[in-house]
Structure formats: structure tokens, C-alpha cells
Amino acid sequence: MFLRELQTHNRLLSALVIIFICGQLFVILIWGIVSTPFYNYGMYSEKIAIQKNYNVFEVELNGKRLEGRNFSATEWDKIMVPLQFYAGIKSSNALYKSQIQRLLNKMQINSTEAHFIQSCNYEQFENWYKNYLEAVTNQKTESLAVTYRNYELRSNKLEATPSFIPLSQLCR
Amino acid sequence: MPLTEQHRKQIIYAYCILFYLLMFYKIWNGLLLFQVKPFLFNNRFDLFTWIIMETGLHQSLLDNPSGWIVFDVLFYSMPLLYLLAFKKNVRVASAVAVVMMIVNFIYIQCYTLYPTSSIEGFIAWLLFPFLLMCTELRSFYFILHALRYFFLFFFASAAAWKFVQGGIFSIEQMSGILLFQHKEYLASSPHSWYASFIYWLISHTYISYSLYLAATILELSFAIGFFTKKYDCFLIIASIIFLLTDVFFMRIPYWEVTPFLLTLLFSKYHLPQPTKSLAVS
Numbered sequence: 001m002f003l004r005e006l007q008t009h010n011r012l013l014s015a016l017v018i019i020f021i022c023g024q025l026f027v028i029l030i031w032g033i034v035s036t037p038f039y040n041y042g043m044y045s046e047k048i049a050i051q052k053n054y055n056v057f058e059v060e061l062n063g064k065r066l067e068g069r070n071f072s073a074t075e076w077d078k079i080m081v082p083l084q085f086y087a088g089i090k091s092s093n094a095l096y097k098s099q100i101q102r103l104l105n106k107m108q109i110n111s112t113e114a115h116f117i118q119s120c121n122y123e124q125f126e127n128w129y130k131n132y133l134e135a136v137t138n139q140k141t142e143s144l145a146v147t148y149r150n151y152e153l154r155s156n157k158l159e160a161t162p163s164f165i166p167l168s169q170l171c172r
Numbered sequence: 173m174p175l176t177e178q179h180r181k182q183i184i185y186a187y188c189i190l191f192y193l194l195m196f197y198k199i200w201n202g203l204l205l206f207q208v209k210p211f212l213f214n215n216r217f218d219l220f221t222w223i224i225m226e227t228g229l230h231q232s233l234l235d236n237p238s239g240w241i242v243f244d245v246l247f248y249s250m251p252l253l254y255l256l257a258f259k260k261n262v263r264v265a266s267a268v269a270v271v272m273m274i275v276n277f278i279y280i281q282c283y284t285l286y287p288t289s290s291i292e293g294f295i296a297w298l299l300f301p302f303l304l305m306c307t308e309l310r311s312f313y314f315i316l317h318a319l320r321y322f323f324l325f326f327f328a329s330a331a332a333w334k335f336v337q338g339g340i341f342s343i344e345q346m347s348g349i350l351l352f353q354h355k356e357y358l359a360s361s362p363h364s365w366y367a368s369f370i371y372w373l374i375s376h377t378y379i380s381y382s383l384y385l386a387a388t389i390l391e392l393s394f395a396i397g398f399f400t401k402k403y404d405c406f407l408i409i410a411s412i413i414f415l416l417t418d419v420f421f422m423r424i425p426y427w428e429v430t431p432f433l434l435t436l437l438f439s440k441y442h443l444p445q446p447t448k449s450l451a452v453s
Contacts, residue, residue, distance in 0.1 A: 156356050
């Protein structure tokens with residue numbers, strides 16, 4: 001009904017709307033790959049079981065551990081997400097090697113590796129993160145230690161285990 | 173009652189007000205590009221993104237303070253420029269909306285490659301410029317309704333995915349989500365009231381699952397909008413409840429989708445007659 005009315009009004013506009021619907025349907029049918037502005041809105045729709053172990057970032061600033069309760073949700077995300085990005089450099093690079101390069105080549109686009117690949121330079125990241133943390137926490141950064149620690153779920157509470165990896169070794 | 177030029181003005185002004193309220197929210201939370209100070213990016217599975225990345229634009233913005241300011245100024249000045257043009261001439265305003273669409277696509281592509289938010293949340297800023305491009309009132313009506321259908325799809329498909337992917341069939345789903353979503357918070361502040369509350373939900377799997385189920389039913393209820401506009405007021409309330417509970421239980425602010433509420437708010441107005449004047453006073 002809506003599409004018929006739209007087609008009577010303006011064929012071009014109706015074609016654009018139909019193209020959008022087809023694009024969205026295509027992205028739904030081949031779940032996993034999207035193309036702006038066609039996305040899948042299925043966040044947290046896959047089964048997520050309770051795990052026995054979780055890996056957690058611990059940030060120690062000037063000898064004191066940063067605690068989530070002292071920050072707003074956005075501030076806490078600003079502290080944590082860059083760490084996830086740094087730790088994820090290798091998998092981001094792997095996505096380029098395994099998929100992006102191949103699919104761009106299929107579209108006759110010669111991809112430039114340097115635009116997709118990042119190197120793991122911990123010293124540079126640490127310098128940037130120290131300055132960044134100063135803006136988020138309003139504290140001068142004198143010392144910083146970031147670890148990726150394993151936690152165990154015991155009686156429905158996360159308990160720290162002795163097993164951890166320093167952030168500097170997460171991306172090598 | 174048909175949609176009038178007065179309604180169109182109200183929608184455009186409301187859109188711009190929402191845009192600038194969200195800008196102040198972002199400034200307050202240090203989320204503008206010049207405050208985020210991007211240093212690294214993350215590849216994602218998006219064909220359009222790869223084409224933008226191929227230009228190297230996202231890399232030229234790394235550690236580039238003047239570039240951040242230029243980008244922020246460009247992106248946040250667009251609605252204001254549009255409003256100024258809209259007051260003078262609707263055709264010029266339409267051309268500004270085309271520029272706005274290009275700027276929004278590029279800014280959002282780059283912004284979401286850095287450690288900020290996921291790109292899906294910015295869909296309103298990507299699609300609304302198409303509404304602003306309309307010079308004719310009848311075209312404006314149709315695109316407004318197309319956006320309304322999109323917003324219904326946005327929620328209803330989120331519910332559908334929970335059935336397709338199986339999340340809805342797992343009783344421990346919400347407890348698993350809460351642990352995954354808040355693990356850093358729980359580990360760093362185990363004795364805070366919020367951590368105690370989240371732990372309580374995690375250990376009461378049936379209660380936490382009922383929250384997940386309620387959210388799914390709420391999302392699914394948007395499907396009714398495909399058949400009737402009668403319940404659009406309830407859908408506005410449902411959207412606001414969803415956004416507020418998302419902040420409370422998940423600590424995920426999804427405010428950028430609020431412009432879509434305008435499509436539900438103005439859906440009661442009918443298609444204007446073809447003879448309607450196109451001029452904007």
C-alpha cells in the first residue's frame with residue numbers, strides 16, 4: 001500500500017526505497033557481512049553462556065587500581081575500549097589478511113595494506129594512553145600498569161586468579 | 173488532518189534541537205573527535221567502510237589535532253547551515269542536505285573506527301539527511317514514513333534475531349550477558365551497590381532472563397506498527413523505556429536513535445494533497 005502510493009507519487013523515490021529494502025534484505029540473508037547503511041541489529045542475540053573464566057583488564061594508575069564505580073558509564077568505556085582496541089590489533093590485522101584484501105580484490109579494488117594494518121608499538125600506545133587517562137581521570141599520570149588478568153567465577157562472584165598477561169605482551 | 177508545512181518545520185527544528193542536545197551530551201562526556209584524540213583504529217566487516225579506509229582518511233586523522241577540529245566543526249555545523257538555508261530557500265536547503273549526507277557518512281565512518289561507539293547507533297544521522305533533501309511536502313511525507321518503517325524494523329528485527337540466533341531459548345542468557353558486559357566493572361568495584369545488584373541478577377537467572385524476555389517482547393511489539401499507526405504513542409513510550417533500561421542495566425547509552433521518535437510522533441498526519449504549495453515561508 002505504502003509502496004504503491006509512493007510509486008504513484010514519484011518513481012525515483014520509490015526506486016530508492018526499494019533499493020534500500022533490497023540492500024537490507026541482502027545483509028540479513030548473508031548474516032556476517034554488512035555495508036553502510038545496511039546493518040543487522042542483533043547485538044546479544046546469540047547464545048551467551050555463563051563462563052567459568054573471564055579475562056579482565058586491570059588499570060593501575062599511580063599505584064592505585066581504577067574502579068568502575070568512580071566513573072560514569074561513558075568514562076569507564078573511554079578507559080577500557082582503547083585497551084581492547086590495542087589488544088585486538090592482531091585480530092584486526094588478521095581480518096584484513098583473511099577477508100578484506102580478498103573481497104576488495106574481488107571488487108577490482110587494489111587494497112593498500114598500510115591503510116588497514118597497524119603495528120604493535122607498546123611504548124607509543126602507553127605514552128598516548130597516559131595522556132588520554134589524564135584527561136579522563138583528571139589525575140597526573142606518574143605510573144601506569146595495565147594487566148589482562150584471568151578471573152574465575154566462584155559462587156557467582158568473579159575472583160582474581162594469579163594468572164595474568166601484561167598489556168605490553170598482549171600484542172606482539 | 174494532512175501533514176502541513178508547519179509540521180515539516182516542527183520536525184526539522186526538533187531534529188536540529190535533538191542533534192545539538194546530543195552534541196552537548198557528547199562534549200560533556202568528552203566524546204567529540206578532538207576529545208577522543210584517536211590513536212588507533214579497528215577494522216570491521218563493512219564493505220563501505222573498506223572503501224573509505226582505502227582512501228587513508230582514517231589514518232590521516234590519527235594523532236592529528238587540527239584534523240579532529242576540522243572534522244568536528246564540519247559535522248556539527250551541518251544542521252545549523254541547513255536551518256539557515258531552509259529559512260531562505262527550500263531548494264538551497266535540499267542541496268545543503270546532500271552535503272550533510274556526505275559529511276555525515278564520512279565523519280561517522282571515521283569516528284566509529286576509533287575507540288568510541290558502534291556504527292549501528294548512528295543510523296539516524298546517516299538516514300535523516302534523505303528526509304531533509306525533500307523539496308516537496310508529499311515526498312517529505314513519504315520519506316518520513318519510510319524512516320518510521322525503518323525504526324519499526326530496527327526494533328522488531330532485534331527481537332527476531334534473538335529467536336533466529338537462539339538467545340531467547342537460553343535461561344542463563346541475561347546472566348551471561350551481564351557478566352560479559354560488566355566484567356571489568358564487577359572485578360574492579362565488587363562492593364559497590366551497582367555491582368551487588370548486577371551480581372544479584374546474575375545469580376537469579378530466572379529474574380535476569382525475565383528482563384531479557386521483557387526486552388524481546390517490547391522489541392517485538394514494534395511489529396504492530398507495520399499494520400497500524402494507532403499505537404505509535406505507546407511505541408514512543410516503549411522506545412524511551414528501552415533506552416532508559418539499556419542505560420541502567422547495560423550501561424549502554426543509545427541516545428543517537430532518538431530522532432526516529434519524531435517519525436512516530438508525526439505519523440498521525442495524512443498524505444497532503446498534490447496541489448499543496450511547495451514554497452516555504
